[in-house]
Every structure is written in C-alpha cells, then in structure tokens.
Amino acid sequence: MKNTPELRTWLDDLKLEHPVVIAGPCSAETEEQVLGIAHQLKDTDVSYLRAGIWKPRTRPGNFEGVGAIGLNWLKKAKEETGLKIATEVANKAHVDLALEADVDMLWIGARSTVSPFIVQEIADALKGTDKIVLIKNPVNPDLSLWLGGIERLAKSNIKNLGVIHRGFSSYEKSKYRNIPEWQIAIELQNRFPDLPLICDPSHITGKRDMIFDVSQTALDLNYDGLMIETHTDPDHAWSDAAQQVTPQTLVQIMKDLKIRKESDPEGEYNTQLNNLRAQIDVIDNNLIDLLGKRMKVADNIGELKKDRNVAVLQTKRWNEILGKMIWEGEQQGLSEEFVLRIFKAIHQESINHQEKILKG
C-alpha cells in the first residue's frame, strides 16, 4: 500500500476547523442512555457518535454488550440528532448487521487487530464499502501487525480508511492503562502521512483526569482526531467507568485544547527554527561520532577479553555505569527512563561488538 493524498479525502470532506471528534459511551446500555448522550453531544465538536455493542472483555462474566438491538438505538440517535454513528465490529456477522443498519463508521478493536484471520474476515465482509473503516493498534507494540491490518483493508478496496492509536498493553506497572509508545504512531505517520490518525486517550489513560493531557500531546503530534468515551453518568457506566467523561467535560476539553498547525510560513519563525535545527544537526553528528568512538574502545576491550578468555558481560561494571549515568542525566534534566533506555541500547551494541570479536 502506498501513501496518497486521497487517503485524507473522507476527513477533508468533513470540512472541520478542529480535529474530528468521535464520542459516546464505551458501551450502549439502554435506548435512553444512548439517546440521552447523543442529544447532549449534538451541536458540539462531535461528528460521530460511538457506542460499543459487542464488547470483547478480558475475563468472562463482565457485561459483554447489548448486541444488535443497540444498532436500532444508534440509528434512532442519528435520526434525532443528525450525528453520524460508529461502532466496533469483530467478525463478519457484526459487519453484516452494522452495514444493514447503515452505520457510517466501523472500527476494528485492538484485540481483533492482533489476529490476521479476524482482520481478513472483516476486510472480506467489508469489501468495496464506502463506509469509513478505522483500525485500532494491536494490543502488543507491533507496527507491522498494525500496518498489515491496514493493508488487508486497503486490498479489499476500502477507500475510507484511518487508524486509531489506543496504546499498548504492558506487564509493567505504568500510570497509563495502555502505554502510548508515541514513537510507534510517529513511525506510522512517517510511512503514511495522509492516513487519518485518531488518538483514543480514554483507553491510553484509563483515567478521566489524564484525558486532556494525552489529547494535547496527540494534537502536538499532528493527530487528525480524537475518540473520547463519553457518558452522562460515567461513574455508573456498565463498562470502563473510570475513563469516561460527561458531555460537558468533553466540551470543556475541546475548548481548552490548543490546536496546532503543521507549520508556519512566517519569516522570523523560520529563520530561528532553521538556526536551532542547524545546532541540532551538529549535536547529532557529534553524538554519532562519540558512539562510534565508544564502540571502538569496546572492540579493544573485546580483544583483551578474548586473549584472557573472559566473559563479555560484566554486571558489576555495567551497574556502576548505569548508576553514574542516571545521576549525571538528572543534572542535565534527563529522565531516568530516558537514560536507562539509551544506555541499555548502548550496552547491547557494545556487547554485539565484543561478541563479534570473541567469536571471530
């Protein structure tokens, strides 16, 4: 699949002056709930009313969605408010029912994206549709799997495509429900700059008081839209209560968010920007130069170890370096997480270099 400006057509056709907003409850619960939320979202920045009807849950025994009847509630909400409607599909039966209900936007959930069989089944069922089809990132941080899902949809001749970044599962404890790993979405943007990219801060954060901050980060990174779970009584929602906001909060979030433009033609801004970027270029060259030099020293250490038949990994020395560099990093305003990441990568490269010598 190639990037083309046509990928943005459905988004451009909306003619919005703000990011596209998809909002609504995590799950459709009752007709009154869906209609109540829809009416409160009418005349806001929201273009698409979302509601989950079939809910994939981690453990059995939780609320698994109201099923097809929810489509009637969404249709009614569309008739009454003019909002377009969106729901998640996870198999061919869901797709057939959603298309029959004339749902405007369908999305594939993170737990489905991990399965090429499921994505292919959905792509086949949607073949040639002019509906908008969005694909969430897989639960695991695997860009190829995400791209593979998009390619399957594109091969099924689906033109109105987009992606939703909802963060990635991790065993590690984190302040996020699903760690954003922004660099994965940035890489995806690099490959497909015109593919509409939507952020789902509700699933990334899992907590309503972090939604604004993550949404702002997404806009700072050029995202095209937001999918935000919205409920008139979030605390009593039947699923994902902690991450849903009221329609009033959503309106406030949209008001407070700063919408960034991609660039600015203004002269003085560009002069200063180019100046600073020239400084970054010099520093980057120095970094590469220093890293190359460091690896040459590691090569020499490798030769020494080879002569004496000593193991490459020296945990004590390595831990001393880490401790020192975390402290030094702190003095330079660098986070521990960043220093650890960089030095683990440097250490691995150094080990690879020495391995080559010991095995050579």
Ligand SMILES: C=C(O[C@@H]1C=C(C(=O)O)C=C[C@H]1O)C(=O)O
């Ligand atoms: C370079 C060495 O080998 C390994 C690599 C290290 C590094 O790159 O700093 C540190 C400890 C070792 O695990 C060494 O023993 O000093």
